[in-house]
Amino acid sequence: MNTRPAEPSAPLKGKRILVAKPGLDGHDVGAKVIALALRDAGAEVIYTGLRKSPDYIARVAVEEDVDAVGLSVLSGSHRDLVAETMNCLRQLEAGDIPVFLGGTIPRQDHEHLLALGVKRIFTAEMPLSEVIAAVTMELT
Secondary structure, three states, X not given: OOOOOOXXXXXXXXXXXXXXXXXXXXXXXXXHHHHHHHHHOOOEEEEOOXXXXXXXXXXXXXXXXXXXXXXXXXXXXXXXXXXXXXXXXXXXXXXXXXXXXXXXXXHHHHHHHHHHOEEEEEOOOOOHHXXXXXXXXXXX
């Protein structure tokens, strides 16, 4: 029986994480950087690509049996897109999947988004190591 803890370099080993770009936002460099960091931390990452609807994101999350969803929003429509995505997950009886949010998210919107059920909000100035540590803490 192997009871060793996960390797420090792979704290998310065995976790499946969906990274998605909802809405009409056409910039995905940040989402790809996060996806690579999650992969380097041991996670299996499913990336939906650009301009996906909240319904599509929720369906993929369920079909892929993910452990978490990461939404990246730079367009300013984060309040509506997060609310719609959370609602779609609940409609699919997957409201227990943790949702993380990253992007250009004004500080004054954080409380509202956390009240919707978002687990953590990540902004561009946050080091990748802190993002990985926060996701790891939430999922392990």
